Amino acid sequence: MISITNLSYYLGSRALYENASLHIKPGQKIGLIGLNGTGKSTLLRIIIGEYQPDGGTISKAGDVTIGFLNQDLLSYQTDDSILSVAMQAFERQNKLQAIIDDILHQMETNYTDDLIDKLGRAQEEFESLDGYTVQSRAEEILEGLGFSTADLQKPLRMFSGGWRMRVMLAKLLLQKPSLLMLDEPTNHLDLPSIQWVEKYIQTYEGAVIVVSHDREFLDNVIDVTVEVSGAKLNYYPGNYSFYLEEKALRNEIQKGAYENQQAKIRQTERFIERFKAKATKAKQAQSRVKMLEKMELVDDVIDENARVNFKFNFSTQPGRHILHLDDISKAYGEKRILTRADIRLERGDKVALIGANGRGKSTLLRIIAGSEPIEGERRLGHNVLFSFYAQHQLESLNVEDNMLEELKQANPEKSEGELRGVLGCFLFSGDDVFKKIKVLSGGEKSRVALAKVLLSQANFLLLDEPTNHLDMQSVNILIQALAQYEGTYVVVSHDRYFVSQIANKIWYIEDEQIKEYPGTYDEYEMWLEDRKESGVKSAFADNKPAPAPVAPKPVAAAAPSSDNDRKEWQKALKKANQVAEDAEGKISQLEARKGKLEAELADPSTYGDDKLMQAKNDEYHRLMNQIDQLQSQWESAMLEAEQLEAKLG
Template sequence: MILLQTLNISKSFSANPVLSNVNMVLQSRERVALVGVNGAGKSTLLKIITGQMLPDEGEIQKAKDTTLGYLAQDSGLDTERTIWEEMMTVFEHFKEREKELRRIERQIADPDIIADGIQHEKLLNTYSHLVDQFKLEGGYQYEATTRSILHGMRFFPEDYDTPINQLSGGQKTRLALARLLLMEPDVLILDEPTNYLDIETLGWLEKYLLNYPGALLVVSHDRFFLDSLVNIIYELERTHVTRYVGNYTDYLIQKGERVQQQIRQYEKQQAEISRIEEFVQRNIARASTTKRAQSRRKMLERMETLDKPVGDLKKAQFSFDIEKVSGNQVLTLKDVSIGYEDAPLARHLSFEITRGERVALLGPNGLGKSTLLKTIVKKMAPLSGTIFYGSNVMLGFYDQEQENLNPVKQVLHELWDEYPTMQEKDVRTILGNFLFSGDDVLKKIGELSGGERARVSLAKLMLQKANLLILDEPTNHLDLFSKEILEEALEDYPGTILFVSHDRYFLNKIATRVLEMTPNGVISYLGNYDYYIEKKEELKELQSPALAPAIQTEAQEAKVESAASGKEKFRQDKEAKRAERQRQRRIEELEGMIEQLEETIASLEEELCKPEVFQNHEQALALNEELEAKKAELETCLEEWTELQE
């Protein structure tokens, strides 16, 4: 069923076309991504679809009663209500329904109504119907669902009473996403939903959206997210959209094949045109062949010529080099504590990095990963412990906040002032490689977009020729194509890299080792992000409460293993599979318990509606206590089921 479609949507700003005859279709349960370079018009199209902006031409068609939910980039809630109060506003209809049920319950218990058998029977039937409908629509589940989604978004019971206006911008955005998920619109439209989400939350969101009952339209620069989730991709390029079936990797393959096919068809036609033109020129003046030449000329005039395939959009081109080679031991931390005197973030951080390694630093938001990087590059002092730098180590730091950029300087002078011996044409050439050409280099830093500032920071980093790059979220603000260029540059880089990133595709491609940061140390995993996740899943499953203590002990030992032998890996894989089977059995057991508890609760509620129970206060009280106990038991089962599903 078609839920939403755009028909010949066009939009221009100051006579510059942004969208031209855009046609898209979104059907039930489809997972659709809209991709394109920064500035291509993706957010503009989403605003037109959601009615926040009018198109110059075309229209949006929706199926009857279709609801849209939209989360814009970096949008968040801002209210004096607490987290829980705000989430409960989604379920006002259930609250009203509950009030109605309580009202009918009081009427049913009224002695005068009980005495009127017909009216009492009518009320009981009405109440039974309303209870069934309330249950069917999720009236008994919405609080548990709310807790589950808040938990997925990393908000815990101790946070529920926090006023929303006291939260950070990132927390408000996550909360806005949680509220939208609770609303369950038919079409969920998300513009960069992965901003401000740590890796664990991203994984939870992917699993949740895979099972989302409605359709999804998403704009994201997270390639791992797109590969895991979407099955249709619309590419917005040069004001037009092209549809591809599959995930992001499928799209890249199909696009490459499509461009090659267009080039072959164009070249074939051009060769045919040249051959015909040559025949006409050779034979038009000869009496014996004039008619044939004229016929060929008419054929040429009737031919529908293909446009020359447009080459790729201009992309940034850069590489990182080093001035000199460092020693083999590049960086060593011994029992380092970081943070602030009154608020330490992490302690007992000890690790070594050797020349040529690409080390990813992972851990939950708020643990101090960026603080650790700033401590290593000497922008902050450690609270305790020591940091050793190897011989000939030259540090280069990419700050996700771009604090090293001067907002009042022009782009040209941001680089030239630091390298005054360079000629202006050379500085302009470098900036041209980062897509700053002509008058773009005269823009002030403060006027640039996030992606443009990121490219300026990368240009400065390239000029440093450092042999140890410390990168804090280097792919933030970069579009999909710029990320690929950065990855290519880092893959060819001859130095050492320590970086923080939430981009799992980037992590997989660049990292050769993962350091997981905890409040009391780091754990090393020798491998990329996939290897790290595999080991984390094994540990998580082996530590399940359903498992024997002996297996838990083995899991603790496995945690510190970074490179197991073939025999040890076989044993770990075998036990991981056994743990998975036990987890699945526990899930099935919980689902049976949940179903039984829901039936018991429904039965108790029906029992409480009977006249003889209402008239017996002691029996009614006992049944009500049993009902509350069963509800609490159901809540516990639902929470455990949710945790096992993650």
């Protein structure tokens, strides 16, 4: 359907892509993943033709249509109703409807055979395009995305950016392009809408490319994972969980290849250093120098799963009771959010507040923070100090400050080194810390704002959608930070994986009451779905290489006592040299096979077949064991030969 071949794209001197290739097949559901800044959104814009590549080709089938949901659509506004905007997807049907309406209007005063004929043709085409069902289809998708029936006739301009994005998504889904490209669609969806979109994409007939940091969403909708890394597009024939397993396996193979190559380099360098001055070995030493120069180096594995260690220092420890909400009522006009609701929060509670948008989750956070007028009583416990993170607070960052200056405001007692350490935990290093806030991306601003909250010495955190605009590595860092946080927090999030990692209690708003489930999100889901059985996760067998053989002890040096001894030593020297030569020849053959095997392991046709992958992996480990044994044998023989030469003088 679409073929990307040897794609190159540069930002200045930096290569986002260099000779990268990917083939998109009809009906594929692709998850495009990678760290922020690696070029995921750029690739989508290259595919749609908005950006021009610096090299390579992008070939598209003639009948391919592409729909692109991107963050730029947030700014679109109109006075048209959201139903009308969504129905713009039906361009031909709308045109035919206008023709039919015009003909019917003319026929009120001019009833002719020509008009009757035109009306018949228009109605026939309109019916063949399912024109009589387009409005009901649009209404179904809009309501699936969380709009009420009453909302459908309201102008788009009335809705916030997130809700406008849903309308744009509805329009794209109604167009049914042969390739649907979605850039972070879950950022603006609540949990019920995310689940609705999951089901829709699962049955979508066209191909889909999704950029998302939501691991569970990816697991539920994709069948192919493409990782943007090292300016390449790395293909994995499975969902995100499959990718994690395969990535770990590939990293293990690459790490093994790297360590074995480094061992061989060290061994060869020792040989060169030891024998370069000996006339009898100089030729062999020079041969190894050339071999090192021609060697194609294997890269070490880069650990992209950052491990962080936060040091949280509370200036005061709170009492046992953090918060009491008693008899709380809240309404916006006729819309009631809470009616005489109660809730308690104890020290050490890690609460995830979940549910559909419009139920009052953000309102409840503001009530807890004391910034929302209410009926009823809100009581904070003894020595409770809270800090509040929400997306709109990104605007409160001083755009002229650099990162260090901004964090210094949150905790003036911290040294520059300590602040740099915190920024390093959020993936800012070196001179990055001197960047002004105004030049940062949305995701980078989010990380700075989160760092400020964590530095604030608060013993109670309120976090409203903290994972929006964060990549998976940053989400992982936030999970680790919250795991090390000894205080109390309430987090609003629609990211199910994130919630499953950070919460020991679940709150949700139902029937205008705040309700609590006293367990993790996974337990809550099981309870909610009547303890639905979870699937069994497959895993590769653990293939650990056998221990390296112990090298034989070299012959002890001694002066020759007779001609017989000299003859025996000469014979032993010849044998040692022959053993070394034979081992070297066998190592060369096995190294050649290893190179082919590594290429086979990286071939999609191999890692797409679990049994074949396992067989190749087993062979690879056997091969590495044989190489290790032969290298030890070669080194022992060379040491023995050296000592025998010393004896013979």
